[in-house]
Amino acid sequence: MKASTLIRQLHRWVAAAFVLGVLAYMAAMSQGTPPPWLGLFALIPLILLALSGIYLFLLPYAARLRSGPAERAT
Ligand code: HEM
Numbered sequence: 001m002k003a004s005t006l007i008r009q010l011h012r013w014v015a016a017a018f019v020l021g022v023l024a025y026m027a028a029m030s031q032g033t034p035p036p037w038l039g040l041f042a043l044i045p046l047i048l049l050a051l052s053g054i055y056l057f058l059l060p061y062a063a064r065l066r067s068g069p070a071e072r073a074t
Contacts, residue, residue, distance in 0.1 A: 004059055011052040018045035 021042035028034035 004056075007052050007055050011049060011056060014045045014048045014052065018042060018049055021045055 025034055025038055025042055028038055
């Protein structure tokens, strides 16, 4: 499997984990002040999402660079 496909799937599944982390934090907030470590369940996936998201964002530009000088759009 291509690395870009793996990263895209990682991004998709980490997005689901991030949503669960945020929901858990919100549920804990409704019961009072949540413990600080609970925030890590959203923060760590968010960092992974940012890194893999930037990679996905740059993919098409990298492909364009690799394929040589771009044809000018008219
Ligand atoms: C934190 C910074 C983030 C960046 C820079 C980022 C960037 C990106 C980029 C560039 C794509 C590919 C778009 C495309 O060309 O099709 C993408 C896809 C996606 N992003 Fe993010 N994203 C971020 C955070 C999130 C978050 C917080 C969520 C949801 C909780 C999320 C969910 C998704 C999903 C579901 C896809 C589609 C993946 C697929 O192809 O199946 N992303 N993101």
